[in-house]
Amino acid sequence: MQSAPTRIFRKMPKKYLKKWPAFLLLTLAVILVLTFLNRPPENKNQAPSSIFSDKSFTSYAQFAKQNGPQKAYQLLKENFPDNNPFAHDFAHVIGITAYEQNGPQGLGICDTAYNYGCYHGFIETFLVKKGIGAILEIEKNCSALGSVHAPSCLHGIGHGVLANRAYKLTEALEDCDIMQEKNRIYCWDGVFMERVTGSMQNAKDRVVITNETLFEPCNQIGGIYKGQCWRNQVTSWLTFFKRDTQEVGNMCLKIEKEHQATCFESIGLANVMWAQEDQIKLLNLCKILPNGNYSNECLIGELKELLFEGKSASIAQNLCNYVSRLAKQECLSTFNQQRDQSRARFGS
Template sequence: MGKKLVRKRKNIFIFLGLVLILVLGAFYFMQFPVKILIAENFPKQALGIKEFCLQNKDWRRCFGEQLAAFNKDHALKETLVILKEIQKIEPKVNDCHFIAHFISSSEVEKAPDKWLDVFNLVDQTTCNNGYIHGVMEGRARFDPDFEIKASVIPATCQAIEERINQRLGKTNGSDDACAHIMGHILLAEVGGNVDKAVQECSGVEKTYKISCYQGIFMENILRENLIVHEVAKPLPKTDDSARQIASICPTFEVDARGACYRELSHIYTLITNDPQRVYKYCQASPNKDEARECYFHALNLMVLSDKASDNDLAVYCQNFKGDDKNIKSCISRIIQPILGSSLSLITEASAFCQVQEGIYRDYCFQRIGQKIIATFLGIFLENTLTSSKEKFASKIFKQCSLRQDKETCYKDQFKVLTKDKDLFFSASVVKDIQKLDPQLRYCHNLAHVISIEEVSKNSSDWINLLSKVDIDACSRGYFHGIFEGHSRVDGNFTITSQSIDDLCSQISSNKIEPDKSAYLRNCVHALGHILLVQETADVKKAAQVCDGVSGNLKKYCYIGVFMENYQKTNLEAHGLSPSGYKITAEDLTKNEEICANFSGVAASACWQTMGEMYSHFYSDSQSIYNSCIKASTNKDTCYLNGVGSLSTSLANSINTKESDINFCQYYKDSEAKYKECINFIISYTLSTSEDFLNFIKYFCLEVDPEYKDFCKEKINLFKT
């Protein structure tokens, strides 16, 4: 009895000791970041979700809901790790499109204003475009200010592309997934009115338009967003439903009609997964190309369906026997969704190839090889770029693009690069980075820095540089910078009325029209900037030098002086203005008073530059217009230059509204002035960067109806 009691007490002490160890251990591990504990549990959590969801008939939805619930309390990065763990132990989860919907939508729900951050971790194409679909659906559900308009679609999609480009350090190319899901959400926003949604999409450029149409017609069938918004009930999976949906397709114009017939594949594959039946359904379109596209799109759905059968592998492309082009297209359209979902599904892709006949079996395996090579080549090229220029572009972009002081970073990096290479090498790197970072499309000040550094290396070659440099590049930034650089290294360089005429004539002497006149104007303009520095910021003295410049060229000298007086770029570099200068309301008043003291050509030039100054202080055309009507002369020139400058700023914004770009509304009473306004906006904006073409197309959408054709004609003239 005593021994038992001792043993029992001993066991109690052992138990209490273990409890104490566990408590102390728990306290100890609490000192470490929670992520350590979570990371150790990733495989266990993945296994738990797998076992739970595989018992569920709708396993995709189950995995999506489970991971979305996990994501609400964890970082997205951790949720993606869990998904990868699940994919390791359950290969069919590599078909993750629908699952990704839930994950990214839950991430948007956590912080609707940070939706773009999702693309810091995933691409548009990840999980066959699943994440971008979820992000846009999340914005529609959780962001009350999110409204889809023709101008919003490209701006939003470009913002996503840019964010991905920033992460990858290279141009990843545009993708149609963004505009497609916009079409889904748009139909819900307009209460399920297909005609109204199609009309809105028709205002988008073709790059995005067709994908937008496809999203509308797909939503009209699947109705996920319509149901969430209580706009419609689920569509019955019947032949009658299919006929009803198909009946609207002929009522639309070519692009929309083709999209309508293509998306019918969704109702057909909901009714059956039999390739032969689906092929017959798709013949609803009298147009052979539309019918074929309907079936090819259905292939994407059928091969990844739970209802897919190995018996169908030899049937998918059977209807194209004897048609070499179409049977190859059919094979490609099957390989793409399988391996596009995950390269781990190569076994499934190979099984399909194995049952193809003769030369088409070889072709099929070639397509698998090409897909794999393309994937790994992309990874290889990301680390091994094809030229030193691209390497520098990638390096500088990665160092600067996400920094708060991005502009300063770019200037510092290009100063070093130009010192090591030359102006022309740096200019080509700038062009490469502009593809990745649209904010660098306005590169005037950066071009100054590059030119100044180039001149400092070889000051005696500055005249030769002026004749070689692209005068229009970066809004004449390189050209201006060469003069600025020369004025810094040559203490004897003095600007007089005569030297302006002589020097600019010399530089343009070997040019032919219209380049010769452009070189003359820009040369005089650049010297006007430097002239104000020479005269220690005394506007009156600098203007007196401009008075003596010959003919109409004196106008450009004045503009250079007045522009420098508000920009202060060169004044700051010479210690004549505080660093980090920002325009204030008081500065506007001072410069207006300066303009009031001049007359004739000088007054006209002064008020022209005031327009641009207003645009840097205000952010709307109404305020610029109200300010310019106070001008003593050239009110319209003041406004047009101001709103031209504003348009280049808005072209880089993803939040631009239609009302923001109705620039010419103040000239409704004058056809001549309205057209002049349109022409000026197009010329000014596209001269700054041809990458702003999409923005200008949106501008044309907002002009009054009677001027829309004129606006489009002017765009085409500029492009030619």
């Protein structure tokens, strides 16, 4: 039995059947136009819901410029209430916008959230706009923040000088060297971190390591810079080896012996970003020595990063139960020192 539409079409004159496709197209066009006209207007004061899940820094920067850095920072904190390190690069955007819209006074918008990301973005932009001659001015302002907050602020100078020097490593390190000797190490660390992250570069221009360049540039630079270079090279290795910490641990054993402890500790620092406060994951990620044992330095690195980010002090302290007997006292001493700094940083 034929359906009703089929019977209707059979009864229609052929001249109308020929016009049927055109009628359908016209109807569809009318529907599309009406849909477009009735679409609610775009609200520039409303950030796209996917802005953070898509890591759309460009969209977030546009929102910050249109609505101000304070509102954009509030939005960031609503979406990342637990000092999540993944928000660090978004906080850079706040610092950049704060300087562009408010000048030097914009620094007051920044705080310690997200590992000082706002400070880093502000300082990067300050140096790019005012030039290397402003380093000593920024150094003075950073030092005034006190012993707890100054190191992270000084670290931000390193990000800024490398960006200002168009990512020329040697020149940026030399810029750090005009600072007071006690402050240089933080600036060097920022330089090498910026080299890896390329926070002010286009994605296509960022450093990508290969099998042939796994040890560059750390195997080629001066000795005073090597420690901070290897510390940040770990980030590149973790990407290259798809977060296989055992492979990265093997790489640490291939560098100069005096820098191996720093290398293993850096693995621990990075682990916290991925494992957060999952103690079982944290422990497994540090079981990276050839004999299957935990790396003391890796566990202590996790302890430091947990407290630096204001995460669970009890989990941080418990990690000391898994270091070797000889390292136990060092671990507990580090915990006490870092816990005091964490309380000063977060006010609790």
